[in-house]
Amino acid sequence: MTRAPGLSVRLKLTLSYAGFLMVAGVLLLATVWVFLLRYVPDPPPGTRDPAGSDVPFLHSPTRDDLLEAFAPRAAQMLVFLLLFGLVGGWILAGRMLTPLTRITDATRRATHGSLSHRIRLPGRRDEIRELADAFDTMLARLETHVAEQQRFAANASHELRTPLAISQALLDVARLDPTRDPGTLVERLRDVNTRAINLTEALLLLSRADRRSFPRERVDLSLVAEEATETLLPLAEKHGVTIETGGDVAPAVGSHALLLQLTTNLVHNAIVHNLPDAGAVWVTTSVGPTAVVLTVENTGATLTPESVPTLVEPFRRGADRSRTDDAGVGLGLAIVKRITEAHDGTLSLTGRAGGGLRVAVRLPAATERAAGGPP
Structure with missing residues (x-):
């Protein structure tokens, strides 16, 4: 974006500091002047020294005398405050803006592709x-x-x-x-x-x-789980895997197509990567105060704690997971992770003690307002 040149922030802050100091000085001098005028009366008639008289004439100081003595000193003080405000403001503004210079430098490095640079600004916490x-x-x-x-x-x-x-x-x-x-x-x-x-x-x-370019609607995860398991039931029978579904009505807000794809991927993954014989898959839904949870568990080989987090990376498979006709393309759990994040949810994977995997998808629960109901 092209912008016309203007005053620097440091100069603006300097002028602001100096201007504020000048206003405070003028107000202070005005207050002193008003205060003094209350106690200095005007000269009474006939007390002035006659014109041309050589006789010394003594009288109390009047307002004219006060103005003659006060005005030059006040002007000198204002000039001093102006210079002091400009110099002090320039120094203070420079010190205040030094961290912004480091942030600007880091931003320029990032625009040129250097994302490893960090500002790491020292000091106590403040806005900057x-x-x-x-x-x-x-x-x-x-x-x-x-x-x-x-x-x-x-x-x-x-x-x-x-x-x-x-x-x-x-x-x-x-x-x-x-x-x-x-x-x-x-x-x-x-x-x-x-x-x-x-x-x-x-x-x-x-x-x-x-x-996240998808329409959002109210989606019951329990119905989505039933739909996904019914679709994959022939594949489960082919692999000798039994599927059990259950749980509570779990309303969420999102894309029905994407959440169905998420559930299908999880159930498909649980079927394909299971025991050779007599495997099992459990699909359950539960409801909490602010979230709904879809859980898919399956029997299978024992997974190490180090290998479980890598399963959600694209094209990554466990050591025992070979490419077969039903194994997919290596994006099943990666798609699950992206769909979960697109719905502002969280995905957790844990290995089961007896072997296999437990995957839990936690999504924000649907409210009447979020689901398009009455406010």
């Missing part, structure tokens, strides 16, 4: 130091976000390149071997293309959740 601390926090979050986006872009590029490379290899084999069965080639190309489409749709869903 709170601003500097808030700016440091913002830089830290930006640095983390940019690093995550860079890793995500690199991983997404790698994941998108894989199906394209496989397709290219299949086509090269078909071109070099004309006797190869075209039906098998088409079927494999279709599977590879399906995986690429699923990955692209997952990336678009992540982008939509990050932008």
Whole structure:
């Protein structure tokens, strides 16, 4: 944004300090003058020394005498106050604005891509130091976000390149071997293309959740959980996994489509990454004073405390999680995390003592006002 040049903040503060000091000085002198006038009477008639008289004439000081003696000293004092205010104000303004110079320098570095720089302003807490601390926090979050986006872009590029490379290899084999069965080639190309489409749709869903560009309505998480489990029931039967649902009516405010995707991802993840035989998944909802909670637990292999937090990172899988036809594209929990954050909620993952994973999504509870009801 282009702006016309103007006075610096330091000069404005200096003029403000000096102006205030001048006003205070004028008021003080005016008060003294008014106070003195109350006790100095006007000269009575006939007490002035006749004109041309050589005889010394003594009389009490009058208001004219007071004005003649007071005015020059008052003018000198005002000039001194003006100079003192300008010099002192310039020094004080400089000291007060020194922290802002450091903040400005950090801002310029950030605009040039250096997000690792921190202000770290010393001293006791005040408004300027709170601003500097808030700016440091913002830089830290930006640095983390940019690093995550860079890793995500690199991983997404790698994941998108894989199906394209496989397709290219299949086509090269078909071109070099004309006797190869075209039906098998088409079927494999279709599977590879399906995986690429699923990955692209997952990336678009992540982008939509990050932008928070979705309509909000009242959504009952218990009904969403039932809908998701019914959809994935054939997959659970295929893997020999039983699903149990239950809990309370849990009204939240958000996008029904995104919250359904969140629940579907959690249940799908719990089914696919479970025990080889006789696995189980529990889906429950609960209501608190200010929040509703959707919990999905599953049996499975024991997870280390260090590996659990990494499961929400894009394209990350546990050590025992191999890529299968039902394993998805590695964005299931990453999408869950983004959708949860887009709904101002929190996501927590903990390993179960007997093996498996427990995922809890806590969202703000719907109120009548938030849900579009009467105020």
